[in-house]
Amino acid sequence: MRDYFDLMPGSRGSRMESDPENVTPLRGRLVRFVSLLAHLATQPAAVHRYPQFTYLTAVLVTFSLGGPVAWATETGLPQEPIQFDRDVLPILSENCFACHGFDAEARQGGLRLDTEDGSVGESDSGLAAIVRGNADESELMRRIMLTDDGEQMPPPESEKKLSDAQREILRRWINDGGVYSKHWSFTAPSRPTTPDVEGVTHPVDRFIQTRLRKAGIEPSPRASDVTIIRRVSLDLIGLPPTSEEVSDFLQATAVDPDAAYSALVERLLQSPHYGERWARWWLDQARYADSNGYSIDGPREIWHFRDWVIDALNTDMPFDQFTIEQLAGDLLPAATQSQKVATGFHRNTQINQEGGIDREQFRIDSVFDRVATTGTVWLGLTIGCAQCHDHKFDPISQAEYYQLFAFFNNQEEPTMKVYAPSVDAGELIAELKTAEAEVDDYIAGRSQDYDAWEASLTDEEKSKLAAGLRQSLDIEPGQRKTVQRRELFAIEVGKTDSEYQARLQRMQKLDGQVNGVATTMVMQELATPRQTTILIKGDFTRPADVVEPGTPAVLPPLDVATDEPVDRLALARWITSEDNPLTARVIVNRVWQVYFGRGLVETENDFGTLGTLPSHPELLDSMALDFREQGWSLKELHRQIVTSQTYLQSSAARDDLVTLDPHNYLLARQQRIRLDAELVRDVSLAASGLLSRKFGGPPVFPPIPAGAMNTGQVSRGWDVSQGEDRFRRGLYTFVYRATPPPSLNVFDAPDGFSTCTRRSRSNTPLQALTLLNDSSFFEFAEALEIMIQDDGLKAAFLRCTSREPTSDELAVLRRLDPQSAARVLLNLDETMTRE
Numbered sequence: 093m094r095d096y097f098d099l100m101p102g103s104r105g106s107r108m109e110s111d112p113e114n115v116t117p118l119r120g121r122l123v124r125f126v127s128l129l130a131h132l133a134t135q136p137a138a139v140h141r142y143p144q145f146t147y148l149t150a151v152l153v154t155f156s157l158g159g160p161v162a163w164a165t166e167t168g169l170p171q172e173p174i175q176f177d178r179d180v181l182p183i184l185s186e187n188c189f190a191c192h193g194f195d196a197e198a199r200q201g202g203l204r205l206d207t208e209d210g211s212v213g214e215s216d217s218g219l220a221a222i223v224r225g226n227a228d229e230s231e232l233m234r235r236i237m238l239t240d241d242g243e244q245m246p247p248p249e250s251e252k253k254l255s256d257a258q259r260e261i262l263r264r265w266i267n268d269g270g271v272y273s274k275h276w277s278f279t280a281p282s283r284p285t286t287p288d289v290e291g292v293t294h295p296v297d298r299f300i301q302t303r304l305r306k307a308g309i310e311p312s313p314r315a316s317d318v319t320i321i322r323r324v325s326l327d328l329i330g331l332p333p334t335s336e337e338v339s340d341f342l343q344a345t346a347v348d349p350d351a352a353y354s355a356l357v358e359r360l361l362q363s364p365h366y367g368e369r370w371a372r373w374w375l376d377q378a379r380y381a382d383s384n385g386y387s388i389d390g391p392r393e394i395w396h397f398r399d400w401v402i403d404a405l406n407t408d409m410p411f412d413q414f415t416i417e418q419l420a421g422d423l424l425p426a427a428t429q430s431q432k433v434a435t436g437f438h439r440n441t442q443i444n445q446e447g448g449i450d451r452e453q454f455r456i457d458s459v460f461d462r463v464a465t466t467g468t469v470w471l472g473l474t475i476g477c478a479q480c481h482d483h484k485f486d487p488i489s490q491a492e493y494y495q496l497f498a499f500f501n502n503q504e505e506p507t508m509k510v511y512a513p514s515v516d517a518g519e520l521i522a523e524l525k526t527a528e529a530e531v532d533d534y535i536a537g538r539s540q541d542y543d544a545w546e547a548s549l550t551d552e553e554k555s556k557l558a559a560g561l562r563q564s565l566d567i568e569p570g571q572r573k574t575v576q577r578r579e580l581f582a583i584e585v586g587k588t589d590s591e592y593q594a595r596l597q598r599m600q601k602l603d604g605q606v607n608g609v610a611t612t613m614v615m616q617e618l619a620t621p622r623q624t625t626i627l628i629k630g631d632f633t634r635p636a637d638v639v640e641p642g643t644p645a646v647l648p649p650l651d652v653a654t655d656e657p658v659d660r661l662a663l664a665r666w667i668t669s670e671d672n673p674l675t676a677r678v679i680v681n682r683v684w685q686v687y688f689g690r691g692l693v694e695t696e697n698d699f700g701t702l703g704t705l706p707s708h709p710e711l712l713d714s715m716a717l718d719f720r721e722q723g724w725s726l727k728e729l730h731r732q733i734v735t736s737q738t739y740l741q742s743s744a745a746r747d748d749l750v751t752l753d754p755h756n757y758l759l760a761r762q763q764r765i766r767l768d769a770e771l772v773r774d775v776s777l778a779a780s781g782l783l784s785r786k787f788g789g790p791p792v793f794p795p796i797p798a799g800a801m802n803t804g805q806v807s808r809g810w811d812v813s814q815g816e817d818r819f820r821r822g823l824y825t826f827v828y829r830a831t832p833p834p835s836l837n838v839f840d841a842p843d844g845f846s847t848c849t850r851r852s853r854s855n856t857p858l859q860a861l862t863l864l865n866d867s868s869f870f871e872f873a874e875a876l877e878i879m880i881q882d883d884g885l886k887a888a889f890l891r892c893t894s895r896e897p898t899s900d901e902l903a904v905l906r907r908l909d910p911q912s913a914a915r916v917l918l919n920l921d922e923t924m925t926r927e
Contacts, residue, residue, distance in 0.1 A: 177276050188246070190250075192205040197482065203221055208272035227267050278646050281676070300736075310760070311741055319742070326775075328730065338890070369771075375401060377468075378440050381828070384442060391826075391828075397612055416661070433508070442461075462500040463493065487646040498640060503615045503660075506613075507611040509606075527595070625639065642658075648672060651669070682850075690757075743761055766853045773794075773822040777872060779923070800834050801831055863919040885905050889902075892918065
């Protein structure tokens with residue numbers, strides 16, 4: 093079985109966690125950390141104090157910090173035969189490709205190490221970097237073994253340095269023939285053989301437990317029933333279970349645990365709140381917000397796109413169709429209003445409203461954003477890195493970047509009125525035109541009466557009219573616009589005319605139905621395509637060679653019939669085609685990340701050569717193929733994950749895993765995960781009994797601290813919502829990009845400036861202060877205080893944590909007055925965390 097690992101500290105996958113879900117590269121510091129571990133292991137006092145720091149343990153910890161746990165010997169080398177994509181490519185891509193890779197302009201010495209032909213051919217020195225089967229004759233080995241600054245590779249100024257183990261890997265690989273293989277993510281997923289594990293039936297568990305057994309690690313026991321119902325409720329609908337739901341589940345579990353859990357999962361997947369919870373996951377990637385960005389950051393109306401996402405997820409729209417409608421819904425045959433609304437995905441770019449800007453520059457910036465976002469969200473590639481030059485690490489040329497750019501360079505960006513599904517907009521508009529004609533005909537029929545009235549007006553009477561009406565009277569009657577004639581007629585002549593008033597009221601009602609509806613921002617193809625050129629250094633004022641729409645050569649070709657246009661629709665179908673090796677893997681990985689705090693590929697936004705390798709490659713491929721073969725059903729993917737024993741494990745820390753798998757790459761336990769910012773609000777709303785379960789509609793304005801919307805340049809309005817809208821889910825809160833609501837911002841909600849494929853999770857004192865003192869959370873505490881007075885502390889504790897308090901916990905809470913107890917309960921780590 094193939095296992096992918098990042099083996100060396102300082103390699104492209106090196107990572108250390110400040111917390112389990114907030115992973116930060118710390119390449120140089122890892123080497124020093126490992127040296128410290130080795131030093132501690134040689135000190136008797138240290139070994140006495142830290143008995144786990146034996147030399148072998150230090151080696152294991154060293155390798156586990158590099159990425160998915162690598163089971164290594166004391167030499168620091170893989171026990172299995174060297175594999176290019178697993179063992180060699182990470183070293184070359186991190187240390188060599190910047191100067192000897194795909195980017196021709198940055199390439200030095202005439203040497204390419206990203207291709208097999210380049211590595212064995214002559215460089216400018218006349219020597220071959222790699223002599224197959226003979227490391228001693230290979231210039232690559234000579235250079236990396238040098239300590240002389242003049243020829244040493246990597247050069248000292250690069251601040252990169254190979255370890256002895258990395259050099260030995262390269263030596264062994266060359267002696268074994270120096271054979272290259274294609275990067276794993278650019279090859280089509282293949283159906284692996286599902287391991288046969290005694291006593292294990294779920295396919296996910298078979299893959300996970302095979303790895304665990306190979307490592308000599310036991311999985312954690314199943315979590316408690318209370319933990320399970322809270323966990324899966326928060327994960328699937330973003331709301332905690334009610335006390336009644338907990339009680340019903342515990343009773344059903346006592347009879348048939350498997351049937352009870354299966355029924356629970358199905359209930360949650362069918363809940364309309366499922367679409368709300370998972371819409372936020374997608375809207376992060378869509379860089380959704382309710383304002384235009386930049387310094388002015390004026391409000392925009394695009395919430396219909398948000399509601400489209402909720403509805404699409406609730407109906408389990410196949411993900412390939414979900415993709416096609418967002419990228420090119422307007423290009424589908426007889427495109428519906430809903431399909432056009434879906435194209436708002438790429439209208440979530442920023443709009444610069446400042447005076448004196450070059451509109452073409454910011455149009456181009458929007459296209460840059462659309463290319464980069466498409467590459468990140470669906471392909472998991474850093475395509476945006478090729479905007480100014482050939483990609484330095486992945487085989488994506490600048491010309492190929494602008495071929496992708498061409499797909500998004502031919503659009504208008506209109507706003508569109510959105511009508512209720514039951515409304516026939518065409519028929520409604522026709523009725524309005526008829527009503528307008530009837531009003532105008534009636535006015536024409538009484539022209540003599542009107543002319544007489546206007547002729548009788550004195551200057552004093554004219555001076556008492558509104559300014560707009562006086563301006564209309566100053567215009568020659570034959571030059572007046574229709575609306576001006578209607579306004580003047582209504583002043584006196586039509587005021588008491590019942591027939592006119594009836595016609596006018598009908599027209600006004602229809603006008604409100606046609607023009608008084610909300611709008612949304614959509615994409616619309618130009619009739620005449622723009623010409624697309626490569627932009628030198630990404631500068632829109634420096635056009636170069638003309639390019640046509642196309643896709644990177646490293647991926648399967650775009651398959652378009654000769655009589656079909658090569659447009660966004662063709663691109664969307666290519667992205668979701670069975671030949672594309674990336675899309676299904678990327679989406680499966682990103683869903684998995686939500687459930688376990690980390691993807692099977694840790695760099696969820698980079699499946700390229702600088703990204704980390706899969707911890708469980710066969711599982712990833714198996715699930716990606718299942719996802720496609722099961723009709724791209726996201727609900728089926730969720731069902732597959734949450735019904736596994738891997739998901740249902742306890743998240744409790746274990747002493748043995750501290751040394752064997754400190755970062756839980758092998759998934760011997762579940763992961764405690766701090767709730768997303770919106771869910772922090774939702775859980776508090778639910779616990780306090782204030783939660784509004786109203787769906788969709790315009791964004792709302794819950795209470796925020798005074799002055800929070802005032803910046804140095806702009807004071808933004810925030811008219812606090814009243815009634816039910818004051819207590820709606822965080823998903824519906826209005827978000828200004830430049831000044832997000834503080835209670836969302838402090839809990840790491842994205843700002844919408846760019847796509848967010850993984851939220852960071854911080855742990856700061858300001859979060860606790862927000863839960864205690866923010867005006868919204870204070871209101872929640874007041875409502876919970878009333879519940880404590882009416883129903884008691886036990887009931888309130890259960891509402892917040894889904895379990896009953898222990899006697900010790902209850903004793904502590906009873907020392908507090910009801911309001912303080914309520915504030916404490918809403919501030920509990922257990923309330924804000926998914927176990």
